[in-house]
Amino acid sequence: xxxxxxxxxxxxxxxxxxxxxxxxxxxxxxxxxxxxxxxxxxxxxxxxxxxxxxxxxxxxxxxxxxxxxxxxxxxxxxxxxxxxxxxxxxxxxxxxxxxxxxxxxxxxxxxxxxxxxxxxxxxxxxxxxxxxxxxxxxxxxxxxxxxxxxxxxxxxxxxxxxxxxxxxxxxxxxxxxxxxxxxxxxxxxxxxxxxxxxxxxxxxxxxxxxxxxxxxxxxxxxxxxxxxxxxxxxxxxxxxxxxxxxxxxxxxxxxxxxxxxxxxxxxxxxxxxxxxxxxxxxxxxxxxxxxxxxxxxxxxxxxxxxxxxxxxxxxxxxxxxxxxxxxxxxxxxxxxxxxxxxxxxxxxxxxxxxxxxxxx
Amino acid sequence: xxxxxxxxxxxxxxxxxxxxxxxxxxxxxxxxxxxxxxxxxxxxxxxxxxxxxxxxxxxxxxxxxxxxxxxxxxxxxxxxxxxxxxxxxxxxxxxxxxxxxxxxxxxxxxxxxxxxxxxxxxxxxxxxxxxxxxxxxxxxxxxxxxxxxxxxxxxxxxxxxxxxxxxxxxxxxxxxxxxxxxxxxxxxxxxxxxxxxxxxxxxxxxxxxxxxxxxxxxxxxxxxxxxxxxxxxxxxxxxxxxxxxxxxxxxxxxxxxxxxxxxxxxxxxxxxxxxxxxxxxxxxxxxxxxxxxxxxxxxxxxxxxxxxxxxxxxxxxxxxxxxxx
Ligand SMILES: Nc1ncnc2c1ncn2[C@@H]1O[C@H](COP(=O)(O)OP(=O)(O)OP(=O)(O)O)[C@@H](O)[C@H]1O
Ligand SMILES: Nc1ncnc2c1ncn2[C@@H]1O[C@H](COP(=O)(O)OP(=O)(O)OP(=O)(O)O)[C@@H](O)[C@H]1O
Ligand code: SF4
Ligand SMILES: [Mg+2]
Ligand SMILES: [Mg+2]
Numbered sequence: 001x002x003x004x005x006x007x008x009x010x011x012x013x014x015x016x017x018x019x020x021x022x023x024x025x026x027x028x029x030x031x032x033x034x035x036x037x038x039x040x041x042x043x044x045x046x047x048x049x050x051x052x053x054x055x056x057x058x059x060x061x062x063x064x065x066x067x068x069x070x071x072x073x074x075x076x077x078x079x080x081x082x083x084x085x086x087x088x089x090x091x092x093x094x095x096x097x098x099x100x101x102x103x104x105x106x107x108x109x110x111x112x113x114x115x116x117x118x119x120x121x122x123x124x125x126x127x128x129x130x131x132x133x134x135x136x137x138x139x140x141x142x143x144x145x146x147x148x149x150x151x152x153x154x155x156x157x158x159x160x161x162x163x164x165x166x167x168x169x170x171x172x173x174x175x176x177x178x179x180x181x182x183x184x185x186x187x188x189x190x191x192x193x194x195x196x197x198x199x200x201x202x203x204x205x206x207x208x209x210x211x212x213x214x215x216x217x218x219x220x221x222x223x224x225x226x227x228x229x230x231x232x233x234x235x236x237x238x239x240x241x242x243x244x245x246x247x248x249x250x251x252x253x254x255x256x257x258x259x260x261x262x263x264x265x266x267x268x269x270x271x272x273x274x275x276x277x278x279x280x281x282x283x284x285x286x287x288x289x290x291x292x293x294x295x296x297x298x299x300x301x302x303x304x305x306x307x308x309x310x311x312x313x314x315x316x317x318x319x320x321x322x323x324x325x326x327x328x329x330x331x332x333x334x335x336x337x338x339x340x341x342x343x344x345x346x347x348x349x350x351x352x353x354x355x356x357x358x359x360x
Numbered sequence: 361x362x363x364x365x366x367x368x369x370x371x372x373x374x375x376x377x378x379x380x381x382x383x384x385x386x387x388x389x390x391x392x393x394x395x396x397x398x399x400x401x402x403x404x405x406x407x408x409x410x411x412x413x414x415x416x417x418x419x420x421x422x423x424x425x426x427x428x429x430x431x432x433x434x435x436x437x438x439x440x441x442x443x444x445x446x447x448x449x450x451x452x453x454x455x456x457x458x459x460x461x462x463x464x465x466x467x468x469x470x471x472x473x474x475x476x477x478x479x480x481x482x483x484x485x486x487x488x489x490x491x492x493x494x495x496x497x498x499x500x501x502x503x504x505x506x507x508x509x510x511x512x513x514x515x516x517x518x519x520x521x522x523x524x525x526x527x528x529x530x531x532x533x534x535x536x537x538x539x540x541x542x543x544x545x546x547x548x549x550x551x552x553x554x555x556x557x558x559x560x561x562x563x564x565x566x567x568x569x570x571x572x573x574x575x576x577x578x579x580x581x582x583x584x585x586x587x588x589x590x591x592x593x594x595x596x597x598x599x600x601x602x603x604x605x606x607x608x609x610x611x612x613x614x615x616x617x618x619x620x621x622x623x624x625x626x627x628x629x630x631x632x633x634x635x636x637x638x639x640x641x642x643x644x645x646x647x648x649x650x651x652x653x654x655x656x657x658x659x660x661x662x663x664x665x666x667x668x669x670x671x672x673x674x675x676x677x678x679x680x681x682x683x684x685x
Contacts, residue, residue, distance in 0.1 A: 261579055280506060
C-alpha cells in the first residue's frame with residue numbers, strides 16, 4: 001500500500017532508564033520519496049536524532065524500545081526486523097552521516113581500509129574492486145589526490161575533509177536514503193556551502209532521498225523540499241518549504257522563525273527567544289507539548305493534545321488554534337508568564353513575510 | 361555601539377601574538393602568526409574564519425592554556441604573558457573558556473551537579489556543599505535546564521543540553537572574561553537566542569567581556585561590537601562589526617559572508633548555482649611569503665605572491681590586509 005520509499009507511521013520510541021521511561025518520540029509520521037530532501041528541525045532534545053536512528057535501528061535496544069508504530073521501507077516493515085536482519089540495510093539501503101565524522105570513522109585505521117571493509121560487508125567484491133570503488137568515491141566527493149587520502153588516517157585531516165570522507169563512505173554502497181544528522185554544524189560556512197553543494201550533486205546523480213537534520217534554517221532554505229518541525233517528541237508542523245517559511249501555522253514555528261538574527265540587517269533589539277524550556281520527556285504533559293511556552297495557550301491546550309489538522313496540500317499542523325471552535329475557547333496566559341499575545345519580533349517577522357496572525 | 365568601544369579601557373590587549381607548533385622534522389605550524397587586537401571592557405570581539413585558521417589557538421593562548429611563542433598579552437593593562445603559580449591560578453578563575461566540544465570537556469563519571477560545583481570548590485566559592493548545590497540549581501535554571509537535571513550524567517542529555525551544562529559550569533566561578541569557542545554552535549536557533557540573550561544580559565549586569573568564536577556569522581553580527589576575520593593564523597580584516605558586515609573589503613571576508621545560507625527560500629532559490637568560494641585553506645606549516653589567501657583569491661596579482669600585505673586603516677577602526685582594495 002505504501003507508495004513512498006520510506007513511510008514512518010505513528011512511531012513511538014522510549015528509553016528505559018533508572019529514573020523511569022523517557023518518551024523520546026511520541027507518535028511521529030512522515031514519508032520520504034527518492035530524490036527529495038526532507039529537513040527535520042526543532043529544539044534540542046526534541047527527538048530528531050532518536051527518530052532517524054530508530055529508522056536505522058542504531059539505538060541499542062534496551063535502553064531504547066519501539067513502543068508502537070511502523071516503519072515501512074519499500075513496503076517492508078522494519079520494526080519487527082532483528083538486529084541481524086537490520087545489518088544488511090545499514091550502509092547498503094540507508095547511510096548516515098553525523099555532525100562529527102570522528103564518531104563514525106575509526107581514528108586508528110587508514111581511511112582506505114575502513115572504506116573497503118564497508119563495501120565488502122555488503123557486496124562480494126574483490127579487494128582490488130573495493131579499492132577502486134573507494135578511490136573513485138573519494139575523488140567524487142571532491143578530495144584532491146584520492147590515492148593519497150586512501151592511505152591516510154582520519155585524524156590527520158581537517159574537519160571538512162573528514163566530512164567528505166564520511167560522505168564518501170556513506171555513499172560507497174549507493175544507498176537509497178542518506179540520513180544526515182547535523183552534517184555541517186561543526187564546519188565553517190565555506191566548507192558548509194561546499195558540502196551542501198556536494199550533497200545536492202550526489203542526490204541529482206543517484207536519486208537518493210535525503211533526511212537532513214539541522215538547526216540552521218538557512219541550510220533548510222537552501223536544501224529542503226519539505227520540512228518537518230519537531231517539538232517534544234512530536235512533529236508539530238510539516239509541509240512544503242514555502243509553507244513552513246511563508247505560511248507557518250504553529251506557534252512554535254513562529255517562534256523558531258522569529259529567533260534568528262538577521263544577517264543582512266543591523267539590529268540591537270533582543271532576539272525572540274522562546275521563553276522557558278521544553279517539557280521533561282519523563283512525564284510529557286497531557287495537553288499540547290508546547291502549551292507551557294505558547295503565547296496563545298488556551299484552556300483546552302492544557303487539557304488535551306491537539307490532533308494533526310490539514311491546513312493545505314501536504315501541510316499539517318498540530319494546534320488547537322486550527323480547530324474551527326478555537327475562537328470559542330477562552331485564552332489563558334501561558335503558565336507562569338504574563339506575555340502579550342505576540343512578541344513584537346514575531347509580529348515583525350510575520351508581517352515581513354506577509355503572514356497575518358489569524359493564519360491567512 | 362561605537363561609544364561602547366571607545367568609552368572603555370581595554371580588558372584584553374594582544375600584541376603581535378605568535379603561537380607555533382613543532383610538528384616534527386623541522387616543520388613549524390604557524391597556528392597564530394602576529395595577531396594584534398584589543399577588547400574593551402564589557403564588549404565582545406567576534407572571531408571568525410575557516411576551520412584551522414587559529415581561532416581556538418588564540419582563545420587557548422589568551423586563557424593561558426598555551427604559552428605564546430612571541431608577543432604579549434595584557435589583562436587589565438598588566439602583562440600576563442608568562443605568569444606562573446598562584447598568580448596564574450587567580451587568573452584561571454577570572455578567565456574562563458566555554459568549549460566547542462561538550463563531550464570532551466564534561467567528566468562522564470560526574471553528575472551535572474558535581475560538574476558545576478567542582479569549579480566552585482576549587483576556587484573556594486560557597487560555604488559548604490549544600491550552598492554550592494544551591495548555586496548550581498540556580499545556574500541550571502539560568503541556562504534553561506531543570507533543577508532535577510543536577511542528578512543526571514552527561515550521557516543522558518542531548519547535545520544541546522550538554523552544551524548548556526558547560527556554560528553553567530563556566531559562569532559558576534564569576535569570571536570577567538569568557539572565551540566562547542563555538543559555545544552555541546550545537547544548539548538550535550531558539551535556544552541559541554536564549555543563550556545569546558543571556559550572554560548579553562550577563563555582559564550588561566556583570567560587565568563581562570567576551571571573545572566570541574563562532575561559525576554562525578549572523579549570530580556573530582548580533583552579539584559582537586567588533587569582529588576580526590582570521591585566515592591561516594593572521595587577521596586579514598578587523599573593525600566595527602556593522603562596518604565590516606556592510607562594507608567587507610577583503611576578498612576573503614566577502615567570500616565568507618557570501619557563503620552564509622540565508623533563511624529565506626526565495627532568496628536561496630534565486631541564487632541557486634551561484635559560485636561559492638572554492639578551495640580549502642592551505643597548509644599552515646612553514647607558510648610561504650606573500651598573502652596567504654593568494655591561491656584562492658579572485659583578485660590576486662603578482663605582488664600578492666611575494667609580499668605579505670599588512671593591516672592598513674581604511675576608515676574609522678576598520679583595518680584590512682590586502683594589496684588590491
Ligand atoms: N540513551 C538515552 N537514555 C535516556 N534518554 C535519552 C537517551 N538518548 C536520548 N535520550 C533522550 O531522548 C530525547 C531526544 O533526544 P535526541 O538526541 O533525539 O534529541 P535531538 O532532537 O537530536 O537533540 P539535539 O538537537 O540536541 O541533537 C532527549 O530528551 C534525550 O534526553
Ligand atoms: N596542539 C597542537 N599541536 C599541533 N598543531 C595544532 C595544535 N593545536 C592546533 N594545531 C593546529 O593549529 C592550527 C589552528 O588550529 P585551531 O584549532 O586554532 O583552529 P580553529 O580556527 O579553532 O579551527 P576550528 O574552526 O576547526 O575550530 C590548525 O592547523 C591545527 O591543526
Ligand atoms: S592581497 Fe592579493 S591575494 Fe591577498 S587577498 Fe588581497 S588581492 Fe587577494
Ligand atoms: Mg541530535
Ligand atoms: Mg576551534
